[in-house]
Amino acid sequence: MNSEEIQAIFFVECEEALAATETAINACRDGSADAETINAIFRAVHSIKGGAGAFGFDALQAFTHAFETLLSDVRDGAVQVTDALVQLMLRALDTLSDHVTAVREGGEAPLDAQLLQELHAAQAQNPTAQAATPAEEAPSADVTAIMDDMIDDLDFDLDAMLSDLGAPDAAQDDDEWMVHIRPSDAAMRNGGEPVLLLQALERLGGRGIACATQGVPMLETLDPEQARMDWTFAMPSTVSEAEVSDIFDFVADDYLIAFDTPLDPMPEAAPAPVEVAPVTDLPPPSPVDPVAVADPQPAAPIDAPATRSAQPGSRSAGQSVRIDLSKLDRLIDSVGELVIAQAMMSERLSRHGLGAIEELVLLDGLTRDIQESAMAIRAQPIGAVFSRVPRTLRELETTTGKKVTLKVSGEQTELDKTVVERLGDPLTHLIRNAVDHGLETPEERIAAGKPAEGTLTLSAEQRSGRVIIRVADDGRGLNRERILEKAIDKGLVDPQAQLSNEDIDNLIFAPGFSTAATISSVSGRGVGMDVVRQNVKELGGRISIETQPGQGTAFVLALPLTLAIADGMIVTVGDQTLVIPLAHVVESLRPTAGQVKSLGASRRMLNVRGQFIPVIPLDQAVGARGAKVSPTEAVLVIVETEDAGQAALLVDGICDQRQFVIKSLDTHYRSVDGVAGATILGDGRVALIADVDTIVANAQARAQLPEAA
């Protein structure tokens, strides 16, 4: 494992620690916190501090130190948990999160001077707070001088000797204790730097007592890749062994750490050195096996309980593996090819009357299993996106003065990694809009007989092969009169147009639309909702609105589980075979002559249980030749679209309904209007995937041109 991989683990653990901290602080906010809650915050912040020290992230470490010191006071009961303290902790959490992001992405550390002052001010009431401040004093000259005299005397008890000599620094803290550190070769080979960890010990208040250098060979035999020194540090009694262990947490396997009980002396380099370090700690042989440098589990450590590799096995090794995303994508590609190959074999066998043989059925099941397993590897819980929401809400509360309670469910619902990554922006837009536009001010809510604090509900669930995400508020609901008025003002809608409630609701997705009286930093620029819809569409999803005046609004996102493989209806249109994504399909039918009505010279409408929807011949959209033109001889596939409601696509016939592998036209050819991509059919032919939204929207636009003229 190299240093980048170790750092990656650190950042994963940072995220977990930040999430744990947020949960615990929210418990404090709700009044459900107990002693363990504060302990959980302390441990999480402390853990980040340890890693920060190990990797030399000074700004992060300094901030966590200040935060942790305050938490220590809270844990000890010296500082009471008040609303003000909770707010301070929440802001500290946000800044801590920014610090972690800064070191992870190599950006600038956040400005935290003001907050550090507040953290210090909050802890200043605690008279014991200063005890946690690291002592920065260097070893005194006196002690060092005494130690200098001992260089030839390797067989001594350091603590006893200092005590006997009345060394002033040692006498300052009778409870000072020793930690012995020996980096292994791996500590240097992996790009790690042991000196950074020594500096971290200093920041904890430790001071270097001795460096054993007898293992360093002469220049002729020196190998710069080998670690040949070890150290003894004196730690103040205010620092625990756990705090020291935390420093080495992320490089545990590369160090041998011993508390109080000295390490076995490192073997002397041959030939015997002419000189040794001025301060050398070579204690009597201990029961600890020095071979343990390379072994996190020292052999037979029964009588050396204080010696261990730092926190070995503290992580649940073996439960997960990290894998390069490109390797995973190659696997997904191969699985896609397997799905195609399986379909081709099925097609060929069917031609010979062997389409239902047991082996083929077995292969079909296995292929689907492999495909689902491969997709599951890419799947991530949507909680990764939901976890950012509390912070967004806190910022919105500050900006808008509104109070919001967040309710979340379905965080474990899994989505493709790409979808999860690209969902963050649209979700943030929706939440900002919900708080800024949807929720009333506390005064308005009280006047309306509602609780002063609004509620935002985030939920996710898997339904019919799609993931449904709801962002709902209990605010005032959409004001349709105002939306329509605004749309007419902006020329988005003809004043004479008769729009359904759903049509009016959807106007908020129109480019440039906004009903906000003033443009705020939160929303009101009229670009947000348009971008949201575009983002969701790019993810292969759809967004719809449910709103009740006075009761609130919900935005419902329906997203595909994966972007690589989908279910589709295989249809023929003239000389072409097309795929219509099943997500759009409502039903299919062959109409009677009475169900189809002509509208003008070229338009036809289908009467579906009293509702008229336009009939759109698919051959025109894809340039197919020889397609059927009469709806009564063909098949109409009724589809639901994003903007244009329902439409009936005219196709010659339906061949099959199956999974298909989506191949990007952009990658292999170029973007084509009305075509969402391509796939390979079982007979080896390439079929285009219909971009239903665009095809219907284009057809509607063409149909309206003569009318406009």
Next chain:
Amino acid sequence: MQTITLPARCDRASLIDLLSQLRAAAGEPVMVDGGKVEQAGQALLQMLVSLRKSQPESMILPSPALRDIARTAVLDRFLFDEASQ
């Protein structure tokens, strides 16, 4: 006395070059000018310790950063005292 100048950032590559130069000195004392050093770690400290063992008469001139790193590692007196005298 041959002078060998340390770079500001003493990474592994520069240390390999430094070791070659020290070995090439063939046992003669050298002056190691570390006045520009800003970043160093255990590998450089070990090399300097090895130099002091191999050639006690060699001198090492540290930068403030190098001296501070050596102080943390409890090696400042061993490595630099002769230079500061």
